[in-house]
Amino acid sequence: xxxxxxxxxxxxxxxxxxxxxxxxxxxxxxxxxxxxxxxxxxxxxxxxxxxxxxxxxxxxxxxxxxxxxxxxxxxxxxxxxxxxxxxxxxxxxxxxxxxxxxxxxxxxxxxxxxxxxxxxxxxxxxxxxxxxxxxxxxxxxxxxxxxxxxxxxxxxxxxxxxxxxxxxxxxxxxxxxxxxxxxxxxxxxxxxxxxxxxxxxxxxxxxxxxxxxxxxxxxxxxxxxxxxxxxxxxxxxxxxxxxxxxxxxxxxxxxxxxxxxxxxxxxxxxxxxxxxxxxxxxxxxxxxxxxxxxxxxxxxxxxxxxxxxxxxxxxxxxxxxxxxxxxxxxxxxxxxxxxxxxxxxxxxxxxxxxxxxxxxxxxxxxxxxxxxxxxxxxxxxxxxxxxxxxxxxxxxxxxxxxxxxxxxxxxxxxxxxxxxxxxxxxxxxxxxxxxxxxxxxxxxxxxxxxxxxxxxxxxxxxxxxxxxxxxxxxxxxxxxxxxxxxxxxxxxxxxxxxxxxxxxxxxxxxxxxxxxxxxxxxxxxxxxxxxxxxxxxxxxxxxxxxxxxxxxxxxxxxxxxxxxxxxxxxxxxxxxxxxxxxxxxxxxxxxxxxxxxxxxxxxxxxxxxxxxxxxxxxxxxxxxxxxxxxxxxxxxxx
Amino acid sequence: xxxxxxxxxxxxxxxxxxxxxxxxxxxxxxxxxxxxxxxxxxxxxxxxxxxxxxxxxxxxxxxxxxxxxxxxxxxxxxxxxxxxxxxxxxxxxxxxxxxxxxxxxxxxxxxxxxxxxxxxxxxxxxxxxxxxxxxxxxxx
Numbered sequence: 086x087x088x089x090x091x092x093x094x095x096x097x098x099x100x101x102x103x104x105x106x107x108x109x110x111x112x113x114x115x116x117x118x119x120x121x122x123x124x125x126x127x128x129x130x131x132x133x134x135x136x137x138x139x140x141x142x143x144x145x146x147x148x149x150x151x152x153x154x155x156x157x158x159x160x161x162x163x164x165x166x167x168x169x170x171x172x173x174x175x176x177x178x179x180x181x182x183x184x185x186x187x188x189x190x191x192x193x194x195x196x197x198x199x200x201x202x203x204x205x206x207x208x209x210x211x212x213x214x215x216x217x218x219x220x221x222x223x224x225x226x227x228x229x230x231x232x233x234x235x236x237x238x239x240x241x242x243x244x245x246x247x248x249x250x251x252x253x254x255x256x257x258x259x260x261x262x263x264x265x266x267x268x269x270x271x272x273x274x275x276x277x278x279x280x281x282x283x284x285x286x287x288x289x290x291x292x293x294x295x296x297x298x299x300x301x302x303x304x305x306x307x308x309x310x311x312x313x314x315x316x317x318x319x320x321x322x323x324x325x326x327x328x329x330x331x332x333x334x335x336x337x338x339x340x341x342x343x344x345x346x347x348x349x350x351x352x353x354x355x356x357x358x359x360x361x362x363x364x365x366x367x368x369x370x371x372x373x374x375x376x377x378x379x380x381x382x383x384x385x386x387x388x389x390x391x392x393x394x395x396x397x398x399x400x401x402x403x404x405x406x407x408x409x410x411x412x413x414x415x416x417x418x419x420x421x422x423x424x425x426x427x428x429x430x431x432x433x434x435x436x437x438x439x440x441x442x443x444x445x446x447x448x449x450x451x452x453x454x455x456x457x458x459x460x461x462x463x464x465x466x467x468x469x470x471x472x473x474x475x476x477x478x479x480x481x482x483x484x485x486x487x488x489x490x491x492x493x494x495x496x497x498x499x500x501x502x503x504x505x506x507x508x509x510x511x512x513x514x515x516x517x518x519x520x521x522x523x524x525x526x527x528x529x530x531x532x533x534x535x536x537x538x539x540x541x542x543x544x545x546x547x548x549x550x551x552x553x554x555x556x557x558x559x560x561x562x563x564x565x566x567x568x569x570x571x572x573x574x575x576x577x578x579x580x581x582x583x584x585x586x587x588x589x590x591x592x593x594x595x596x597x598x599x600x601x602x603x604x605x606x607x608x609x610x611x612x613x614x615x616x617x618x619x620x621x622x623x624x625x626x627x628x629x630x631x632x633x634x635x636x637x638x639x640x641x642x643x644x645x646x647x648x649x650x651x652x653x654x655x656x657x658x659x660x661x662x663x664x665x666x667x668x669x670x671x672x673x674x675x676x677x678x679x680x681x682x683x684x685x686x687x688x689x690x691x692x693x694x695x696x697x698x699x700x701x702x703x704x705x706x707x708x709x710x711x712x713x714x715x716x717x718x719x720x721x722x723x
Numbered sequence: 724x725x726x727x728x729x730x731x732x733x734x735x736x737x738x739x740x741x742x743x744x745x746x747x748x749x750x751x752x753x754x755x756x757x758x759x760x761x762x763x764x765x766x767x768x769x770x771x772x773x774x775x776x777x778x779x780x781x782x783x784x785x786x787x788x789x790x791x792x793x794x795x796x797x798x799x800x801x802x803x804x805x806x807x808x809x810x811x812x813x814x815x816x817x818x819x820x821x822x823x824x825x826x827x828x829x830x831x832x833x834x835x836x837x838x839x840x841x842x843x844x845x846x847x848x849x850x851x852x853x854x855x856x857x858x859x860x861x862x863x
Contacts, residue, residue: 317785324780352858421854423861430858434851442844449839463832466774468782468825475840588756669787 088153091141092231095182098134098189099221101127102214105192109211113204113280121207128189128196128210131217135189139173139182142230146173152237155179155230161243161645163616171254172244177376177392178230180257184372185220187258187265191292192217195269198291205285208276209269216268219399227392243645246617252310260303260330264368266296267333270340271365274358275407278414286348286357291707293341293361298700300334305693316651316666318681320580320689323469328451329371332444336364339440346433350495351422353434355415360437362407367444369400374451425497432490439483446476484538484574487567488545491560506552510544525583532582535574542571558706566699573692579685587680590671596627600682602663603627604636609667609676617641619652622667622676626656638667638678662686762802769798769808772825773815782825 105127112120142155146169151157159176160169174180192213199206224230247253269292277285307330312320321327340360347357377393424430450467457463488510492503517540521533546568553560587599591606598604607623619639625632639652656663661684668677757763770784775791783791783798794815801811815823827833 317781319785322780353854356854421858421861424855424858426855426859431851431855434854438844438847438851441847442840445843446840449836453833453836453839457832461832464820464822465827465833466822466825467827467836468774470772470826471836474826475837479840479844 087141087145087150088231088233091138091145092225092229094134094138094141095221095225095231098131098138098185099218099225101131101134102217102221104214105131106211106214106218109207109209109214110279111211113208113211113276115204117207118202121202121204124207124210124214125196127214128192131214132189132193135182135186138231139186142179142182143170143173146170149241151239151241152233152235153230154232154234157234157238157241159244160241161616162240163645164244164249165615167251167254168244168249171248174257175244175248175253178224178228180261181220181224181228181376182230183258184261184265185217185224187261188213188217188220188268191265191269195272195292199288204280205273205276205283205288208279209272209288212272212275213268216272216403219402223392223395223399227395240645243616243643246641246643246646246648246650247314249616249643250310250314252306252314256303256306256310259299259306263296263298263300263303263330263337264333264371266292266299267337267361267365267368270296270361271407274361275410277358278410282354282358282418286344289361290344290348291704293337293344294700294704294707296364297334297337297341298697298704300330300337301693301697301700304330304334305690305697308693309690312686313653313655313664314650316653316679318584318586318664318666318679318683320577320686323450323467323472325451326375328447329374332447332451333364333367333371335440335444335447336360336367339437339444340364342433342436342440346430350424350430352424352430353437354418354421355411356437358415358418359411362404362411366400366404366407369396369403373397373400423496427493427500428498429490429493429495432486432493435486436483436490439479439486442479443476443483446472446479450475481538484542484570487542487570491545491549491563491567506548507545510541510548513544514538514541516540529582532578535578535582539571539574539578542574543568546571558709559703562699562703562706564699565702566696569692569695569697569699571692572688572695576685576688576690576692580683580689583684585682587678589678589680590675591678592673592675597680599680602680602682604665604680605632606676606678607635608674609670612639614641616645617643620667620670622665622678624654624665624678626663636663636665638665640667640669657687659687660685757799765808766795766799766802769802769811770795772812773798774823774825776819776823 105124108120108127109124111117112124114120142153144150145153145156146160147166149156149160149162149169151160155176155178159179160172164172168175172179174183192210195206195209195213270289273285273289273292304327307327308320311322311327312318340357340363343353343357343360346352347354373393373396376396422430450471454465454467457465488507489503492498492506493500514537518533518537521536522528525532546564549564549567550561585600587597589597591597593606593608596603596605603626605625605627607625609620609622612619612621619641621637621639624636624638626634626636634656636654636656638654640649641652642649651666654665661682664681664683666679668679670676757766767784771782773783773794775781775783775786775788775794777788777790778786781791783794797815798811801814806814812824816828821828827836829837
């Protein structure tokens with residue numbers, strides 16, 4: 086019965102999404118206040134029913150109701166509870182249900198935060214409703230998560246072992262919060278084009294920030310997962326699925342900066358609208374790439390051409406419709422503001438130029454092989470070397486410019502004064518580069534350069550915080566986010582330039598030295614997990630002849646799924662990772678073992694966390710200012 | 724002639740084997756390696772530039788698939804035979820196509836791929852230039 090309840094809930098949610106879009110768009114007319122409150126109510130109702138559907142599916146996974154086809158093909162009674170729950174979105178149908186749930190949450194947030202009183206919000210709800218309706222239809226017609234299976238099997242097929250992991254349990258919800266968060270900016274932009282753009286950048290800003298924070302965290306989680314789960318010590322593979330999440334992030338970052346200029350000084354009005362449309366378009370394209378199975382990559386677990394076709398039509402309608410609206414209405418918008426060539430506005434514009442070009446690298450690199458193959462069957466690979474030669478120099482140039490922006494005033498800046506105030510950061514950059522060249526062998530010019538840029542970024546951020554005591558939260562937020570970029574850059578440099586490794590076969594009792602570590606292989610024993618059996622190696626980290634600590638990398642065999650997955654053992658000091666992965670059995674107790682020593686690797690994700698914290702600080706500043714503004718409004722009204 | 728070449732290869736291949744009994748002649752799986760560190764780092768570098776044809780996302784340097792092991796053996800055999808990196812690459816491309824190269828070759832059907840990022844950079848830069856000019860003129 087529960088399955089049908091879920092399906093009915095989705096149907097109700099679909100109906101409410103249609104009500105919301107109709108009432109919202111109609112309510113955008115000046116004299117239709119009643120219609121606006123209907124749209125508001127529909128947004129809340131849509132959330133209730135979508136959450137109900139999601140809850141029903143989750144329940145079916147928890148109690149292992151194998152009469153639901155999805156549960157039987159993606160779950161198993163012996164799975165730990167957390168992976169039963171994460172199994173809900175560890176498959177196509179469930180992840181699309183999660184997608185619409187997040188869409189509904191954002192619609193309800195838009196309705197709740199703005200109280201739906203104004204025409205802009207009403208129109209935004211209308212657009213959000215249209216999008217929700219399209220995805221509900223997609224869910225019902227091509228990806229029904231509640232389809233039944235008769236006869237009901239006694240046991241399920243289990244979940245891909247790679248997905249039975251805490252990092253990948255959290256990664257999709259986080260990433261979706263980011264992807265779909267951009268739908269709110271998209272809806273606001275479309276609404277602004279319909280009813281006039283006054284104040285839209287301010288209204289949409291919290292949603293841009295939430296989406297950006299979630300994307301940052303989601304990408305970092307995904308990269309961290311790939312690092313410890315795939316067992317090769319790598320943290321970014323330029324895999325199409327990774328690229329699909331990077332593109333929206335790059336555009337969202339550009340959008341945050343451009344919208345800042347629009348809000349503060351009225352510059353780049355049309356451009357910001359276009360970016361808001363572009364950001365969500367990238368999310369849709371990313372979803373399409375992953376969900377259609379078009380790109381065969383390590384992450385792609387779904388493939389079905391009918392779904393791909395449906396999403397393609399959906400994307401064409403959403404992007405095409407928004408762009409048509411833009412082409413029709415943008416010329417009627419007010420012209421941009423005046424500013425000098427040397428000003429904050431110009432630096433924000435340059436930020437956008439480099440971010441758009443970076444995104445173009447990823448876009449072309451991801452899609453070009455597909456297009457080429459479709460045209461004449463030629464297959465080429467676009468691997469990391471391509472991005473090293475295109476993305477890296479462009480993004481590097483952007484990083485060089487970052488510290489300058491906050492030092493220049495709006496409308497008109499003083500380049501000389503800005504430059505002079507950055508001398509200490511320049512000093513830090515020089516020290517970092519010289520230290521790398523002097524202390525570390527073999528000498529690496531690229532590493533020294535990267536350290537200089539990181540020092541430049543972090544130094545400038547410290548200067549920013551020091552020079553603006555008592556300033557608004559947003560200034561600190563920017564400093565924090567920019568410093569985070571520097572921290573990540575340090576991590577990436579350390580983990581790529583100075584990684585040492587040993588790929589070796591060891592017999593019990595054998596000792597090897599990798600970097601500063603002495604390791605003794607003590608053999609392999611079999612251990613039992615809740616739903617797997619593992620070969621667990623015992624590798625002693627030695628301090629002289631004393632055993633300092635035991636590390637236990639595993640090779641797990643998941644019995645229900647019949648697949649093997651490596652479970653790495655990582656010991657971190659916070660500034661350096663010792664990373665062990667167990668390979669195959671070579672007979673006589675000998676095993677292949679991979680050892681990596683990655684200096685600074687943890688900083689990659691620490692930097693992302695710092696960036697996300699910067700975003701949260703900015704959001705907190707917004708909410709506080711917003712609360713103060715609405716309080717004073719109330720006082721004024723009284 | 725062919726026989727003589729093969730003999731040379733076998734002799735060359737025999738040398739490291741004789742020096743270090745535990746080292747296999749042509750190392751193929753992870754954990755085995757050339758005794759000569761320069762040779763080994765050349766092999767690793769080569770392996771990183773070649774794509775595993777069945778796992779697609781990974782290079783043959785970091786894949787557990789049997790095909791990747793075969794390709795590693797192929798690369799190392801060619802190295803033992805005295806082929807240069809370029810010759811090995813050409814040999815593999817002739818056999819498997821451009822798909823095997825992690826770095827797409829620069830040729831007519833990839834010009835757009837290599838140029839597009841910089842075209843976009845130039846285009847966006849030009850738009851920015853015009854925007855700044857207009858914004859500055861507005862004030863005057």
